[in-house]
Each structure stands twice: as structure tokens, then as C-alpha cells.
Amino acid sequence: METSFSQALIAGVERVSAWADLLDDINVFPVADGDTGRNLVISLSPLRQITQGRDRIIRELLLSARGNSGNIAARFFSGLLMADAMHNLPDAIREGRNRAWQAVNDPKPGTMLTVFDALVAALEEAPGTYDAAWRERVLDRLEGAVRETPELLPKLKAAGVVDAGALGVFIYLDGFFSALTGNIDSFKPITDIFRDSLKISSEFQEAGEGGYCVDTVLKGAADDADTIRRLAAIGESVVVLKDGDYLKVHLHARDGQKARGELGAFGDVVRWFVDDLDAQVHSFRRRRVEAAVHILTDAAGSVNRQNTAQLGITLLDSYLTVGDKCLPETHFAPEELYDAMRRGVKVSTSQASVFERHQYYQSVLERYPRVLYLCVGSVFTGNYSVAMDWKKTHDPEDRLTVIDTQAASGRLGLMSLAAARFSLKTRDAEAVIRYARENVDRCEEYVFLDKLQYLAAGGRLSKTSAFFGDMLRMKPVISPLAEGAKKMGVVRTQADQVDFAQEKLAAALSPEMPALIMLEYSDNRTWVAESVQPEIARRYPAAEIVLHPLSLTSGAHMGPGTWAVAFLPAGE
Numbered sequence: 341m342e343t344s345f346s347q348a349l350i351a352g353v354e355r356v357s358a359w360a361d362l363l364d365d366i367n368v369f370p371v372a373d374g375d376t377g378r379n380l381v382i383s384l385s386p387l388r389q390i391t392q393g394r395d396r397i398i399r400e401l402l403l404s405a406r407g408n409s410g411n412i413a414a415r416f417f418s419g420l421l422m423a424d425a426m427h428n429l430p431d432a433i434r435e436g437r438n439r440a441w442q443a444v445n446d447p448k449p450g451t452m453l454t455v456f457d458a459l460v461a462a463l464e465e466a467p468g469t470y471d472a473a474w475r476e477r478v479l480d481r482l483e484g485a486v487r488e489t490p491e492l493l494p495k496l497k498a499a500g501v502v503d504a505g506a507l508g509v510f511i512y513l514d515g516f517f518s519a520l521t522g523n524i525d526s527f528k529p530i531t532d533i534f535r536d537s538l539k540i541s542s543e544f545q546e547a548g549e550g551g552y553c554v555d556t557v558l559k560g561a562a563d564d565a566d567t568i569r570r571l572a573a574i575g576e577s578v579v580v581l582k583d584g585d586y587l588k589v590h591l592h593a594r595d596g597q598k599a600r601g602e603l604g605a606f607g608d609v610v611r612w613f614v615d616d617l618d619a620q621v622h623s624f625r626r627r628r629v630e631a632a633v634h635i636l637t638d639a640a641g642s643v644n645r646q647n648t649a650q651l652g653i654t655l656l657d658s659y660l661t662v663g664d665k666c667l668p669e670t671h672f673a674p675e676e677l678y679d680a681m682r683r684g685v686k687v688s689t690s691q692a693s694v695f696e697r698h699q700y701y702q703s704v705l706e707r708y709p710r711v712l713y714l715c716v717g718s719v720f721t722g723n724y725s726v727a728m729d730w731k732k733t734h735d736p737e738d739r740l741t742v743i744d745t746q747a748a749s750g751r752l753g754l755m756s757l758a759a760a761r762f763s764l765k766t767r768d769a770e771a772v773i774r775y776a777r778e779n780v781d782r783c784e785e786y787v788f789l790d791k792l793q794y795l796a797a798g799g800r801l802s803k804t805s806a807f808f809g810d811m812l813r814m815k816p817v818i819s820p821l822a823e824g825a826k827k828m829g830v831v832r833t834q835a836d837q838v839d840f841a842q843e844k845l846a847a848a849l850s851p852e853m854p855a856l857i858m859l860e861y862s863d864n865r866t867w868v869a870e871s872v873q874p875e876i877a878r879r880y881p882a883a884e885i886v887l888h889p890l891s892l893t894s895g896a897h898m899g900p901g902t903w904a905v906a907f908l909p910a911g912e
Contacts, residue, residue: 345423346390348519351695353384355515356508357668358699359530361654362707363511366538367504367624369451369495370577371592372546373553373617374624376409376504378645382671383410384512387417388659389666394421402583406555406613409452409505411579411590413512416440416456418583430463445568445578450492452505458485459513472526475517479510483533486510490537500541502534515699524695531706550618551575552596554589554603561587561607574602586610592617623649631763633741633772634708636700638716638723639670641752642860642891642904651760656700656723658893659690668692669892677892678863678900687896697726701740710739710769712776714756717746719824741773743780746822749894750858750906751785757886758856758908783908786828786844787818787860787894788837790901838872841905845876854910855883860890862902872903883907 356363360377367376386400398418405414419436423429437456441447462481466474489503490496496503511530518524531538554575561567567587572578575591582588587607593599596614603609631652637643639655648655657668662680669689681687692700704711718724727742745752759776766772817829817840831837849855857876861868869887877885890902 344520348516349387349390350693351519351524352512352514352516353381353387354693354696355527355699356384356512357381357657357692357696358703359508359511362530362538362703363504363508366499366501366507366540368499368501368540368544368546369448369493369503369505370408371553371617371621372499372540372544372624373615373620375407375615375620376508378671379407379410380413380505380508380512381668382406383414384417385667385671390421392664394424397421399583399586402581402586402588403557403611405581405588405590407553408577408579408590409508411555411581411588412440412444412452412505413509414588415443415579415581416452418581430460433463434460443579443581445572445580446576448493450489450496450506451503452509454489454492455482455485455506455509455513458482470521472521472523475521475523478517479514479528482510482513486534487537498541499544500537500539502537507534527702529706530703546621546624550616550621551592551594552599553615553617553620554591554593554596554599555611555613556589556600556603556609557611558587558589558603558607559610560585567606571603571606574599631760632767632769633710633712633759633763634704635712635714635756635760635763636704637714637752637756638721639668640716640720640748640891640893641714641754641756642750642858642888642894642906643753643756644670644889647753647757647888648760651757651764653756653760654700654704656697657692658721659692660892660896661688661690662686672892674889674892674895675863677895681896681899689893689896691721691723694726697723698730698734701727701730701734705735705739711741712759712763712773713740713742714745714752714759714776715742716748716752717820717822718744719746719822720748720820743773743776745780746820747780747783747785748820748825749785749787749891750860750888750904751783751820753888753891754785754856754858754906754908755779755783757858779908783906784844784848785819785904785906786841787820787825787898787902787904788831788841789816789818789898791899834867834871837903838875841872842876842879845880845905845907848907849880849883849909851880852882853880855880856908856910857883857885858904858906859885859887860904860906861887862890862895862898863900864903865889868903872905876905 360381363377364374367374383405386397401414405411416436419439420432423432437460462478466477486506489506575593577592579590636654639657660669660672663685715724724744763772815831818825819828
């Protein structure tokens with residue numbers, strides 16, 4: 341496979357990642373559950389590892405695909421990946437289009453399927469030069485297909501938006517063809533192209549009856565002409581993917597457990613994912629995004645997408661690789677990470693590419709008049725310098741403010757939560773920015789490690805030191821500061837850790853002082869919730885205590901058994 345083709349595949353994924361929140365915000369078909377962006381990011385992430393081989397990636401697409409749009413997209417890409425050079429790209433795209441249509445029990449025009457049709461037609465009408473002019477002709481045809489989606493699906497017209505999956509494919513192909521033709525920094529503003537079709541009407545209401553969104557992988561299942569029809573008897577929105585002896589099934593079912601039993605009759609269930617549609621629809625309705633300043637921050641700040649959805653915070657992910665699996669950290673299941681670490685599976689982290697970070701900055705500035713980027717400390721990553729370099733040439737109106745928080749994990753997360761809350765209470769953007777700057781010096785965090793072996797595995801401590809430290813039951817306490825992660829002390833037991841945390845809290849807070857306290861956990865949520873949180877709540881009755889999972893970037897370096905406390909005295 342040509343290097344340029346591989347790079348184009350990755351560029352498409354990175355562009356979708358940057359626009360995932362917008363796709364979630366307009367997701368109404370087939371159910372208004374606000375997860376199209378998330379599902380596409382998860383489903384297409386295997387394309388980032390295309391150098392591992394085409395057959396392997398096709399299998400990973402099948403195994404990873406989530407949601408209605410994610411599964412249909414995965415099937416399309418199983419065909420697209422058959423291209424190994426530019427000359428057979430149209431044939432591969434045609435094959436992908438055919439596979440996508442065939443995978444759906446009840447295919448609907450007005451979805452990404454319509455965009456695939458438009459893509460095939462565009463390549464037939466404009467064969468081959470693969471230059472900037474050719475790219476524009478193709479994208480114009482795809483743009484028209486996306487614009488058409490509300491006319492083809494009454495639910496979209498009622499909501500006043502284009503189809504989220506169709507727009508996701510357009511964004512992907514915009515990145516893909518831009519990279520393929522050497523125009524990687526040239527993109528039409530999405531919000532200008534679809535200006536009047538990116539906000540759901542206030543009158544729109546989801547009329548669905550709830551149930552469960554099921555994604556399962558079956559091994560040893562028969563695949564015949566009747567398979568999709570028989571699966572349709574179990575639920576709706578059925579999408580079926582086949583690879584070797586694996587059958588991937590997506591459907592919506594009223595009863596999740598009953599559906600699992602019925603699907604088991606088709607083959608052995610080897611993977612099972614289920615989302616509660618009622619809960620997702622309810623959460624979708626409660627999202628709030630009207631604020632004086634939109635907050636962008638790094639996911640390394642121990643805030644996940646569930647924590648931030650109601651505050652309208654945009655998260656810029658790092659990437660986590662566990663064995664052969666690579667995903668944005670907020671889309672990884674924490675239990676999967678910590679179980680793998682205990683089993684000795686190789687774990688690593690990496691920053692999003694410069695291109696992907698640039699796409700995030702562009703996406704938030706297109707959507708919001710003022711943006712505050714609370715950036716992970718510059719001593720920990722290069723995100724701050726990348727943002728400032730981009731700002732010099734792309735932000736002449738100074739709408740993006742970048743603050744080096746000098747922080748990571750819970751300290752960064754706490755500052756982001758506080759700034760987002762304040763931004764919802766005021767119309768003064770400059771006041772929010774001043775408040776955020778003040779909090780850099782006011783917020784503290786202490787991280788308690790259980791084992792040193794995981795720091796050694798990541799190269800941050802010698803294996804000899806880790807061995808003797810663990811043998812002597814040494815549990816270091818660290819704090820992320822401007823100069824880096826600084827060791828603040830060493831204790832021997834969990835009780836000693838709690839005492840250390842109480843000492844630091846007492847030095848900064850009085851019992852009657854309002855404050856925001858974040859307790860972070862790795863694989864020890866129950867212990868933190870039952871043994872640590874009640875005692876802190878008793879001593880600081882005026883404080884608000886929030887319980888959040890430790891960022892997986894931090895967890896990958898520090899290991900299972902880690903927990904932390906971050907705190908910020910109230911002040912506006």
C-alpha cells in the first residue's frame with residue numbers, strides 16, 4: 341500500500357476525531373442518542389494502524405465497530421482498503437459502497453449510504469487526475485449529498501439538521517482527499533458549508549421507545565442470504581458484518597438480555613457491548629453548551645466525556661495503546677487497561693498528531709466565538725507550543741486563549757471544571773479567563789502510587805529501584821507541578837496515604853471554607869468511595885466533593901491501585 345494512501349486514511353480519522361462533538365450534537369437518526377461522533381472515532385481508530393497490514397485492519401474494523409453509523413462505515417472501509425494504489429481506488433470505493441448497502445437490513449437513503457453513492461458517481465464523472473481541482477469537484481458532489489439528507493429522511497427535516505453519519509463521512513473524505521492530493525491544510529469551514537443545518541430545532545423531541553443499542557461479535561456463525569432477515573426478528577437498525585468465521589451484529593433491542601440469548605443461537609458470543617438508549621437520549625436532551633467562553637482541555641486532566649458533556653467542554657485526547665489495540669484514551673474502558681497492566685501486557689501512550697491538534701483548534705473556533713484552552717503543563721507535553729504556533733497564523737482576531745496550566749491529571753481537570761461552571765454563570769469572557777489564570781496557582785494535587793513496578797515498565801524508574809521499593813512497601817506521593825512530577829513524600833500503607841492527603845487538605849482549607857475537591861481512582865473506586873470520600877466529607881462539610889476516574893494517560897504510567905486528591909478553594 342502506498343505511503344500517501346496510508347497517510348490519507350489516517351488524516352481522515354484525525355479530522356473526524358476533531359469534529360466528533362459536533363456529530364454527537366446533531367445525531368437524531370435513527371435515535372437521538374448523541375453518540376455518532378463517539379462511535380465513528382472508536383470504529384475508525386484501527387485505520388490509524390494501517391501499517392500493520394490490510395487484512396489485520398479489516399478484522400479490527402469489524403471487531404471495533406460501534407453503533408449504527410460506525411458499523412456501516414466499517415463495512416465501507418473493508419472495501420476501500422482493497423485499494424493498494426491510486427489506479428484501483430474507484431473500484432475499491434465501489435466495492436465499499438456495495439458492501440455498506442448490503443450490510444444493512446433496512447437501508448435508508450439520507451444516511452451515509454447516500455454519500456457513498458454520491459462518491460461513486462463523482463469518481464465516475466471525474467476520473468483521475470487526483471489534483472486540487474479534482475478534489476474540489478468530488479467534494480462539491482459530496483457536499484450536495486449531505487445537504488440532501490433532510491429531504492430524504494423526515495426525522496432530519498423535523499430536527500432541522502443534516503444526518504450526522506453522512507456529515508461524518510464527508511468530514512472523513514475531506515481529510516482523506518486533502519492528504520491524497522497534497523492540500524492537507526486547505527479545508528472549507530464546516531460551519532459555513534452547512535450553516536443552517538447544524539443545530540437541532542428546539543421543537544424537536546425524540547419519539548423513540550428506548551431499549552438497548554447492542555454490538556456483538558459472534559464466532560462460528562453461519563452467514564447465508566437469510567441471516568439478516570432472521571436477525572431482524574430480534575431488533576431494529578440491524579447491520580451485519582462478516583469476516584472469516586466472525587460475524588459482527590449491530591441492532592437495537594427492547595430487551596438487552598433477551599437479545600443476547602437469541603443472538604447466542606447464531607454463534608458463540610465473544611464480544612458484547614450494550615448502551616442504554618433511554619439513558620443516552622435523556623443525557624442528550626440535558627446537554628448545555630451556552631457559555632461566555634467555550635472550554636477546551638486535554639483529556640489527561642482526569643475528566644471524561646460523561647463528566648464534561650453537560651458543561652460543553654471539548655476534550656483533546658491522547659492515545660493509549662494496550663497490546664495491539666490503540667484508541668483515544670477517553671474511549672478506552674479503564675478496567676481493560678488495568679487488567680492488562682496486571683497481566684504484564686505492554687502499555688504505552690502517545691500524543692495526538694500535530695495535524696489532529698490543529699484540527700481541534702480549527703473545529704472549536706468555527707463553532708464558538710471565544711475559546712479558552714486549558715492546556716496540560718508544557719513540561720509534560722508539547723501541546724502548549726503546538727497551540728501557540730497555530731494561533732500565530734490562524735487566529736488573527738485573538739479568539740483562542742491558551743493557558744499553560746503547569747498541571748496534569750486531576751489538577752488540570754479541576755481547573756477545567758471550575759472554569760466551565762463559571763463560564764455558564766457569567767457573560768464576561770475576560771472574567772472567566774482571569775479566573776482560570778488565578779486557579780493555576782490556587783489548585784493543588786497529590787497522587788498516591790501503590791506499586792513502583794509500573795513506573796519502571798514505562799521507563800520512568802529503574803527496574804532495580806522499583807524492585808527494592810516495592811519490596812520495602814514504599815508508596816511514593818507525587819504532585820504535578822510546573823517543573824514536572826515532583827516527589828512529595830513516601831508512605832507505606834493506604835492509611836498513611838489518607839493521613840498524608842488530610843494533612844495537605846488541612847494546610848489549605850478550613851472546615852467552613854467552600855472548595856471543590858476531586859478524588860480520583862484507578863481500579864479502586866469502591867475503596868476511594870467508601871474509605872476516603874466519607875472522611876473528607878465529614879471534615880469539610882462546606883466543600884463539594886466529586887469522584888472521577890484518573891486519566892488513563894496517568895493510569896498507564898502509574899498503574900493499578902493509584903488514587904489522587906486535587907482541591908481548589910472557592911473563589912470567583
